[in-house]
Each structure stands twice: as C-alpha cells, then as structure tokens.
Amino acid sequence: MVDTVTSEEQTANVNKGLDPIVKYENVHKSFGDVDVLKGINLDILPGEKVAVIGPSGSGKTTIIRMLMTLEEPTSGHIIVDGKNLWEMEKNGELVPANEKHLRQVRGDIGMVFQHFNLFPHMTILENCMTAPTHVKKMSKKEAKEQSIQMLEKVGLGDKLDNYPNQLSGGQKQRVAMARALVMRPKVMLFDEVTSALDPELVGEVLEVIRDIANEGEMAMVLVTHEMEFAIDVADRVLFLDEGVIAEEGPPSEVIQNPKNERLQTFLHRFLG
Amino acid sequence: MTLERVISINALIEIFPTLFQGVKITILVLLGSIVVGYFLAFIAGFCLLSNNIILRTLTRFYVEIFRGTSLIVQLFWLYYALPMLFNIDLGSNYLAGVLAISLNYGAYMSEVVRGSIVAVAQGQREAATALNMSRFQRMRLVIFPQAVRMMLPEFGNYLIQMVKATSLVSLIGMKDILYYGDRFRFSEISMTPIVLFLALVFYFIIALPLIFLTRKMEDISKKGVAS
Amino acid sequence: MNWNNDLFFQALPFISKGIWITLSLTIVCYVFALIFGFVWTFLKRIPNKAINWVVTWTMEFIRSTPPLVQLYFIFYAWPEVPYVGMTLSPFTSAVIGLGIHFSTYISEVYRSGIESVDKGQWEASTALNFTTKQKWTKIILPQAIRPTIPMLGNYLIILFKEVPLAATIGVVGILHLAGDFGSQHFRNIEAYTVVALLFLLMSYPSALLVNKLEKKMNMKFDKKATNGSKTLNDSEGAVS
Ligand SMILES: Nc1ncnc2c1ncn2[C@@H]1O[C@H](COP(=O)(O)OP(=O)(O)O)[C@@H](O)[C@H]1O
Ligand SMILES: [Mg+2]
Numbered sequence: 001m002v003d004t005v006t007s008e009e010q011t012a013n014v015n016k017g018l019d020p021i022v023k024y025e026n027v028h029k030s031f032g033d034v035d036v037l038k039g040i041n042l043d044i045l046p047g048e049k050v051a052v053i054g055p056s057g058s059g060k061t062t063i064i065r066m067l068m069t070l071e072e073p074t075s076g077h078i079i080v081d082g083k084n085l086w087e088m089e090k091n092g093e094l095v096p097a098n099e100k101h102l103r104q105v106r107g108d109i110g111m112v113f114q115h116f117n118l119f120p121h122m123t124i125l126e127n128c129m130t131a132p133t134h135v136k137k138m139s140k141k142e143a144k145e146q147s148i149q150m151l152e153k154v155g156l157g158d159k160l161d162n163y164p165n166q167l168s169g170g171q172k173q174r175v176a177m178a179r180a181l182v183m184r185p186k187v188m189l190f191d192e193v194t195s196a197l198d199p200e201l202v203g204e205v206l207e208v209i210r211d212i213a214n215e216g217e218m219a220m221v222l223v224t225h226e227m228e229f230a231i232d233v234a235d236r237v238l239f240l241d242e243g244v245i246a247e248e249g250p251p252s253e254v255i256q257n258p259k260n261e262r263l264q265t266f267l268h269r270f271l272g
Numbered sequence: 273m274t275l276e277r278v279i280s281i282n283a284l285i286e287i288f289p290t291l292f293q294g295v296k297i298t299i300l301v302l303l304g305s306i307v308v309g310y311f312l313a314f315i316a317g318f319c320l321l322s323n324n325i326i327l328r329t330l331t332r333f334y335v336e337i338f339r340g341t342s343l344i345v346q347l348f349w350l351y352y353a354l355p356m357l358f359n360i361d362l363g364s365n366y367l368a369g370v371l372a373i374s375l376n377y378g379a380y381m382s383e384v385v386r387g388s389i390v391a392v393a394q395g396q397r398e399a400a401t402a403l404n405m406s407r408f409q410r411m412r413l414v415i416f417p418q419a420v421r422m423m424l425p426e427f428g429n430y431l432i433q434m435v436k437a438t439s440l441v442s443l444i445g446m447k448d449i450l451y452y453g454d455r456f457r458f459s460e461i462s463m464t465p466i467v468l469f470l471a472l473v474f475y476f477i478i479a480l481p482l483i484f485l486t487r488k489m490e491d492i493s494k495k496g497v498a499s
Numbered sequence: 500m501n502w503n504n505d506l507f508f509q510a511l512p513f514i515s516k517g518i519w520i521t522l523s524l525t526i527v528c529y530v531f532a533l534i535f536g537f538v539w540t541f542l543k544r545i546p547n548k549a550i551n552w553v554v555t556w557t558m559e560f561i562r563s564t565p566p567l568v569q570l571y572f573i574f575y576a577w578p579e580v581p582y583v584g585m586t587l588s589p590f591t592s593a594v595i596g597l598g599i600h601f602s603t604y605i606s607e608v609y610r611s612g613i614e615s616v617d618k619g620q621w622e623a624s625t626a627l628n629f630t631t632k633q634k635w636t637k638i639i640l641p642q643a644i645r646p647t648i649p650m651l652g653n654y655l656i657i658l659f660k661e662v663p664l665a666a667t668i669g670v671v672g673i674l675h676l677a678g679d680f681g682s683q684h685f686r687n688i689e690a691y692t693v694v695a696l697l698f699l700l701m702s703y704p705s706a707l708l709v710n711k712l713e714k715k716m717n718m719k720f721d722k723k724a725t726n727g728s729k730t731l732n733d734s735e736g737a738v739s
Pocket of ligand 2: 060061062192
C-alpha cells in the first residue's frame, strides 16, 4: 500500500509543471432555487487521476456532467485545454457557446455512466465503432481494428457480436469503457461506475480502470464510493460537501488522515 | 374595411343564436349516449368475463361486430334498416342516434372494463383469497374499486370521442349544431367559413370540460392503483 | 322478416366497386397523417413556451372536434375563405381533413416512441460527441420506431373505419355507392348490410394481425430478457 502511494505521488510531481487540461473557475450551479454547487475552483493536470468523494446529493455527478456538457453552469467558467467550454467569442464578445463550439471542445472529454447507457440496438462491436466512424470519420476498417483492440483490453474480445442485454452488468460497464476509450479523450469521467453492479461484479470493473490508470497519459475524474480503490488509483482526492470542495489533497491525507470533521464522519461509514 | 366588419358583426349576431339551437340536441344525444354507452360497457365487460360460454360468445360477437365496422355505417343501418327488417320503428331518430353511438362505444369500452378487471385480478387474487373472501366479495370489495380507477383515463378519452360522434346525427336529420351550421351553406354561402368554424368552436367548448375531466381522471388513476 | 336475398346479391358487386376508392383514400390519408404527425412532433419540440402552448391547443382543438365538421369546413367553407381559399375535390378534401385530424393522434404516437428511449441514450451520444442529426438517425430513431409499430397499425385500422365519412362530401367509396343503390331500389337494408360486411371482412383480420404483432413484439422483448439473464448467469460463472 505504501509503495503505491509513493509511486503515485511521483506521477503527480512529474505533472506539476504542466498547464491544467481542465480548469473550473468559480463555477456555480443551481437547479431552480437550490444552489447545488457554490463556487468550485479546480485544476486538473494532464494525466492526473482525481477522485471525487462526498455524501449523496453533494453535487459530485453535477460537477462532471457540466464538464461533459450535459448540464450548463449557472455561472463561472470551465476551461478545457485552454478553450472556454461554455462560452465562445463572437465579434470580440463572450457569448454562450453554440452546439458547434461545444462539439469542438467536447472532443477531448469522455464519460462512463453509472447505468452504462449502451446502445441496445447495436452489438458490442458496433457500440464501440459507431462514434469513431461517424464522429471522428475514421475508416470502418480502422475503427473496427481499434474497437476490437480496446474490447480485448477490457477482456471482452469474445463478445463482439453479442447485444448489450446478453451481458452481465460488469461486462456492460467494461464495454462502456471500451466505447469511451476508442475516442481517445484527454480526460475521462467516471460517475460511480460500479454502484449499479452486483457486489461480485465490482472487482472486474475496478480492475480495468486500474489498468487504464496505470497507462498514465489520460486524465481521469472518478466519482466513487470505493475508498480502497481511490487510495490506490488517485493522485488527488476531493471531498465535496455542501456545494464546495471542503477538503482536497493526496489520498494519504484526505482519506487516511482527514481533518474536516464531516469528512471523518463520512469516511467512517466506508472504512469502519 | 369598416363596412365589412360591421357586416360580419351583424352576421355573428345572427349566427350565434341559430347555432345555439343545435347545442341542445347535441347535448341530449351526448347525454343519452354516455348513459347507455357506459351501461352497455359494464354489462358487456362482465359478460366477456362470464363463465357461461354462450353468454361470452354472444357478447364477443357483439363487440367484434361493432368494433369492426364504422359508426356511420352502424348509424345508417340502424336508422334505415332496422325498422324495415324487424318491422320495429325505432320511433325517432334520437333513439337511432343514441343507440348507434352507445352500441359502438359500449363495445369499445367493454374491452376497457374487461381488461382492467383482468389486470387487477391477476395481481390481487391471491391476497383476496388469503383473506377468505367469496368470489363476489372479492370482486366488489377488492378488484372492482381498483379496476374502475384504472378505467378512468380511457373512459375520459371515449367521452371526447362521443362528443365528436354526436355530429353524425345530423346525417339522419337531427337538428344539432352541425345541422344549423350546414344550413347557411344554402342561404348565404360566403358565410360558411365563419359558421362552420363557429360550429367547431361550439363542439370544442362542449369537449373542453371533458378534456379537463380526463386529465383529472388520469391523476386519480395514477394514485389509486396498486401496481 | 323483410329481407331480399336477390337484392343483397345485386348490391354486393355494385358496392364492392367502391372498395378501391375507400382503400386508396385510407392509404393516402394515412401517409398524409404520418407525415403531418411528424410536423406536429417537430413543432412541439421547439423550446418556446408560447409556441408550445399554441401548438398544444391547436392540436387539442383539432383532436376534440368532429372530423365530419372538419370535412365540411374544408370542402364547403374553404373555397369561400378570402385570399387563401380554393376549391378542392372531395377526395383531396377528405385526405386533408381526415389526414390532419389523424395526424394529431399519430404525433402522440411519435412522441411516446421518442419518450420511450431512455434519457441515458441522449447523454451517451452527447458524450461520444455525435452531431444532433447523428443522434437522431443513429441512436434515437432506431430505438423509438419499433415500439410505435403496433400503435401505428392500430391507427391505420381506426382510420379505415373513419374514411366512410368522406361519403358525406361526395367521395364515391362503398358507403356512397350503398346510398346510391339504396335510393335506386327504395330499400337500404341490403346495401348497408353489404357495407357492414365488407368492413368487417377487412378490418377484423387486420385487427387480429396487429394484435399478433403486438404480442410478438412483447414476446421478443421477454425472450431477449430471459436470454440475457441466461447468458448473464453463464458469464458470471466464467468471470469469478
Ligand atoms: N436535473 C436536475 N434537476 C433538479 N435537481 C437536480 C438535477 N440534477 C441534480 N439535482 C440535484 O442536485 C443535487 C446534486 O445532485 P448530484 O450531482 O446528482 O449529487 P451526487 O452525484 O453527489 O449524489 C441533488 O440534490 C439533486 O437532487
Ligand atoms: Mg451521483
């Protein structure tokens, strides 16, 4: 355990000199008159693995959904690779982004959902191939090769022609990861990807994420309740509470040595 | 321009009371159809569930014939043919109109009645049996009250269908809204657009409370059915 | 009893000639309604409260007023409307009148089909950066269309039974011919019985067909689900 922590601290140190790939600047989000996020400031470095923990309803999902452009911030800015995500420049003025601008910036982001959201009318292979062919305009042959390669990596090379409803939850989630990975995003978002799974299927999914994380080049934001896993994989952990990042730092501090009282209570439930 | 407007306002004053005469007939036909139609729906619905095979087959026969043909055909058949065939004079076109509409929608709604009872019974039979209820008690106390709630939204929809169906009675000589709306065609043809549009508005005003009622019924039914 | 068999068998071929008009009117109306239903669905998706209100109540108005009056309006009144009015043939009037009336129902079918697609499918296709058009054509519509097919089949049958209304504005389908036959012979019973029989003959088998289609589709889904759980058990064994 101690070993892993040091090696990850090293990765984090290596990345320190870089410009952030994602930057949240004072981001607020409210639904109606409920203020869910009250000023989020956050830099994510290229290749960095960030775990987000916090009580249910604290806004973890909302944070990453705004980055995936599934939810629009009420105020503040999100910068992706130097480009403003939700605003664009028009005649020297900042105006709300249109779909074209969103598509340009969104290309760097990928996401894996809690409920997989596989396309039920397509085979596993087609699920993976469809975006590279139609969005990235890759040739069918190339898209197929890369998809198969990715599916083999997640251990599903033998299920190419199956349909999603013929797979177990763990397998579905691994397909969803392969599908997102073939798009080669610079940042990958994981929203509690194991919490819809039967307990005995969680391991296989976490295993795959660990493998991806070890490759290193892609930044990852992991919303999770798996504390052991977060300690293993994350460079940095954020504790989200009452709409703000209440504590952040390496897992050795945030999870294993929490200062915030509410964080201590929260962790108590998971670590016992 | 102003002259035209004056004319059309005068015309409106003339049209309104004329069309209004028809409202009474339309509503009378509607009320009759609703009462007889729902009555038939429940009777036929229960017959479709009966253990008596003859009763069940006969009812099925009625339902399929009336669902398989057009209301307008049924109306003409009843109006022209029935008196000749059996030598019974239906007495008035009112009776023919109400009978046609209620036989038609009774057939459709009997399926709603049957379907709802079957759906509820499947879920609740065991619970009711465990309470040692008789077959009749089970129906009266457990199944029927829930099934009725389940029927409500569909019943509401058929109410609106019946409003529309009443317009057919003008074809057998009844003086309903459409009859008066159509009469202007022969006297003052340039008025037909406004008159027929107003006729549509009259029908819509009759349907409007039923639209809201249907929405209300949908709410009630969402609340009260065990799923 | 007062029934004339000879007359019945005379009426049968005479009235049957109208089947083609009745059927082709049904088909043309249906296609019109399918297309126009699309327009409503599209209009209703415009994210503007005022437009939405107007579209919703226009549809409600068309849906809850009698198609017979609407036919009269299009056939008799439309030519008298200043500037935009024009004379339309009975057939065209019926296509427009019944077509628009049914398009409001068809549009609801489309809506329910689209809503039956899980919200997650939209989100996944956004996450994969599809264009709006690609989302519709590759992801949403392929899933939305299937469950609507039995409902659309049902509306075809309902429309078929509504088409004889067009006889009132002079479309010479079976009902109109029955009226002609009746007035020629001063007896209506045999003619209208023929019409009723013809309708039963055509609509009852179609209804059975749609029912079968509905059941088959439900079964397909059930079967897939059980298949799924079967392989699910298998694979669980393989993984652990
Ligand atoms: N689309 C929405 N409309 C209204 N409220 C929402 C919506 N999405 C999320 N919320 C609310 O925002 C809060 C944070 O939600 P979420 O980000 O899903 O929390 P978490 O993922 O941490 O459990 C919750 O109180 C939730 O009810
Ligand atoms: Mg969440």
